[in-house]
Amino acid sequence: MEQQRTIQKRVRYLEEKAKEVRVEIVKMIHEAQSGHPGGSLSAADIMTALYFDILRIDPNKPEWPDRDRFVLSKGHACPVWYACLALKGFFPIETLKTLRKFESKLQGHPIAGKAEGIDASVGSLGIGFSQAVGMAIEAKMTRSKYMVYTVLGDGETNEGIVWEAAASAHKYHLDNLVAVLDRNNLQNDGIAEQIMPMEPLDEKFKAFNWHVIQINGHNMADVVDALMKARDYSGKPVIIIANTVKGKGVSYMENVRGWHGKPPNDEQLAIALEDLKGSLK
Amino acid sequence: MNLEKASKPTRRGYSDRMLEYGSIDKDFTVFDADIGYSTYACLFGEAFPERYFNMGIAEMNMVSAAAGMANSGRTVVVSSYGVFLTMRAVEPVRSFICYPNLNVKLLSSHGGLTAAIDGVTHQATEDIAIMTTFPNMKVLCPSDPKAAEKLFDVSMQTPGPFFTRLMRDPLFDVYGDDEEFVLGGSKTLRKGSDITIAAYGDIVFQALEAAESLAAQGIDAEVLDLYSLKPYDKEAVLASVKKTGAMLVAENHQAKNGMGYEIAHLLLKHCPVPFDNAGLEDTFAESGDYPSIIHKYGLSAEKLAGRAAAVVQMKKEN
Numbered sequence: 333m334e335q336q337r338t339i340q341k342r343v344r345y346l347e348e349k350a351k352e353v354r355v356e357i358v359k360m361i362h363e364a365q366s367g368h369p370g371g372s373l374s375a376a377d378i379m380t381a382l383y384f385d386i387l388r389i390d391p392n393k394p395e396w397p398d399r400d401r402f403v404l405s406k407g408h409a410c411p412v413w414y415a416c417l418a419l420k421g422f423f424p425i426e427t428l429k430t431l432r433k434f435e436s437k438l439q440g441h442p443i444a445g446k447a448e449g450i451d452a453s454v455g456s457l458g459i460g461f462s463q464a465v466g467m468a469i470e471a472k473m474t475r476s477k478y479m480v481y482t483v484l485g486d487g488e489t490n491e492g493i494v495w496e497a498a499a500s501a502h503k504y505h506l507d508n509l510v511a512v513l514d515r516n517n518l519q520n521d522g523i524a525e526q527i528m529p530m531e532p533l534d535e536k537f538k539a540f541n542w543h544v545i546q547i548n549g550h551n552m553a554d555v556v557d558a559l560m561k562a563r564d565y566s567g568k569p570v571i572i573i574a575n576t577v578k579g580k581g582v583s584y585m586e587n588v589r590g591w592h593g594k595p596p597n598d599e600q601l602a603i604a605l606e607d608l609k610g611s612l613k
Numbered sequence: 614m615n616l617e618k619a620s621k622p623t624r625r626g627y628s629d630r631m632l633e634y635g636s637i638d639k640d641f642t643v644f645d646a647d648i649g650y651s652t653y654a655c656l657f658g659e660a661f662p663e664r665y666f667n668m669g670i671a672e673m674n675m676v677s678a679a680a681g682m683a684n685s686g687r688t689v690v691v692s693s694y695g696v697f698l699t700m701r702a703v704e705p706v707r708s709f710i711c712y713p714n715l716n717v718k719l720l721s722s723h724g725g726l727t728a729a730i731d732g733v734t735h736q737a738t739e740d741i742a743i744m745t746t747f748p749n750m751k752v753l754c755p756s757d758p759k760a761a762e763k764l765f766d767v768s769m770q771t772p773g774p775f776f777t778r779l780m781r782d783p784l785f786d787v788y789g790d791d792e793e794f795v796l797g798g799s800k801t802l803r804k805g806s807d808i809t810i811a812a813y814g815d816i817v818f819q820a821l822e823a824a825e826s827l828a829a830q831g832i833d834a835e836v837l838d839l840y841s842l843k844p845y846d847k848e849a850v851l852a853s854v855k856k857t858g859a860m861l862v863a864e865n866h867q868a869k870n871g872m873g874y875e876i877a878h879l880l881l882k883h884c885p886v887p888f889d890n891a892g893l894e895d896t897f898a899e900s901g902d903y904p905s906i907i908h909k910y911g912l913s914a915e916k917l918a919g920r921a922a923a924v925v926q927m928k929k930e931n
């Protein structure tokens with residue numbers, strides 16, 4: 333009962349945080365007039381749960397050797413990563429205004445070492461996942477306790493390297509590796525299952541000897557529960573297939589291909605902020 | 614020279630022509646890797662769905678499959694960003710397209726720092742070095758949409774593999790409808806007597822602007838647009854340099870192993886003159902707006918004018 337209540341409180345806190353994250357995403361992409369809103373918004377609940385509940389990290393010690401590692405393998409969605417890092421205190425919120433601008437630490441696609449909290453360079457799909465595998469092997473080899481988390485796009489699973497990484501994670505029994513697949517069923521050119529049919533994704537990962545959990549990626553209670561179970565699971569790497577909506581939270585962006593990599597104009601920003609405010613209880 | 618702002622980027626010029634060409638040549642096919650809305654290869658896909666194959670985000674598979682189809686003699690256009698075509702899929706391009714000399718035409722968008730705002734992972738700044746090194750490969754780089762249209766035809770009408778470097782954003786229009794482009798050709802966009810500035814793609818415009826400011830300092834620069842990089846117009850380069858006695862090669866690419874190195878080699882053999890080449894100096898760039906990025910990395914008109922003036926000074930001191 334008591335435990336139930338604290339979980340509910342945590343979930344409510346995270347739901348509020350996720351709204352702040354979404355607001356920062358649309359604001360920063362509008363300011364940059366460039367960037368990828370759709371996949372940032374679909375991953376916002378997952379990323380908020382990771383950054384404000386699951387990851388063992390310290391914004392004052394971004395290089396802390398025992399910190400959990402995080403890799404946003406779908407690197408184009410970095411506005412959601414930057415928003416979480418800023419709200420968590422890794423760098424000032426003001427910095428978000430410099431996204432993609434000249435001499436900003438917030439590169440168009442994240443580069444390790446440029447901004448605090450970015451553990452790996454990403455932006456070429458598939459490669460982040462392999463880097464996460466390498467980090468998890470390093471943790472095993474050095475008997476370190478930290479976990480490695482990564483978030484993948486569903487279009488990203490078209491890349492052969494994703495399956496090469498999956499096979500190697502099994503070989504090295506990487507139960508310290510947790511992947512989340514942002515299953516929003518859209519990629520650059522259209523509906524993911526039409527561009528390249530990948531189903532059954534759960535059976536594929538099971539066949540690669542991964543433990544698979546399927547959830548609604550916008551139900552915060554489910555997201556937190558799945559991440560805790562994945563963290564505690566032993567013997568196998570875990571993938572959480574999170575069913576999501578691309579553009580989630582902004583009415584006109586939801587499930588619309590065209591919002592993969594396009595910034596909102598002033599008018600559209602106002603509507604987006606109104607939508608997100610409306611979602612605040 | 615008064616330049617008109619371009620109505621579209623070269624990637625669009627190439628793809629618009631590819632769409633038209635779909636009705637002229639009914640046999641060629643187009644392969645894409647989930648980037649068709651960005652390269653505009655989707656326009657062909659909408660008009661000719663039975664000849665358009667979107668292989669998803671899987672560049673190495675796409676390029677290798679294109680090689681397989683081209684094995685039958687068919688011409689196949691393959692569309693992606695430069696970084697992915699020249700690095701993610703580099704081995705099949707080399708061993709299974711260039712070596713067997715197949716009719717595969719690479720549509721390569723986001724060349725050089727024209728993808729400035731996207732950052733280093735999306736900036737193809739080694740593509741020319743990689744692609745010009747492969748035997749049988751021919752390499753083109755149009756500077757405006759009209760040139761992109763015409764060079765598409767050149768690549769389709771010449772057997773063997775082609776790599777065409779295209780730009781992300783619209784820049785300027787230089788060429789009229791009746792301009793001719795040939796494999797191994799170049800254009801002299803400005804005549805001059807003190808130094809030759811050879812450039813290609815977007816940097817042609819910086820070179821032209823540099824030439825204007827050099828003129829104000831009493832330096833008369835000749836500007837060449839090397840739209841064909843392999844083969845390139847050695848005769849035109851040598852003729853120009855014999856006249857001007859100095860050379861600056863400027864390219865949106867690593868300074869190492871690009872056209873600067875290529876031309877230095879030619880001049881050393883046939884016509885050694887004071888020389889310099891501008892490009893990325895053994896460094897990665899970063900994200901930002903295009904004008905700030907090319908200025909920081911030495912490719913703005915202002916920086917090129919400075920470099921050119923220094924070469925002319927060398928000539929005087931010689």
Ligand SMILES: Cc1ncc(C[n+]2csc(CCOP(=O)(O)OP(=O)(O)O)c2C)c(N)n1
Binds near residue numbers: 456489516518520
């Ligand atoms: C290797 C590689 N190929 C192509 C791209 C260009 N690109 C960026 S995002 C994207 C679509 C990604 O779709 P998905 O993984 O489903 O991401 P999401 O829907 O979450 O945005 C593509 C093709 C890239 N970044 N890397």
Ligand SMILES: [Mg+2]
Binds near residue numbers: 371485487519
């Ligand atoms: Mg997707």
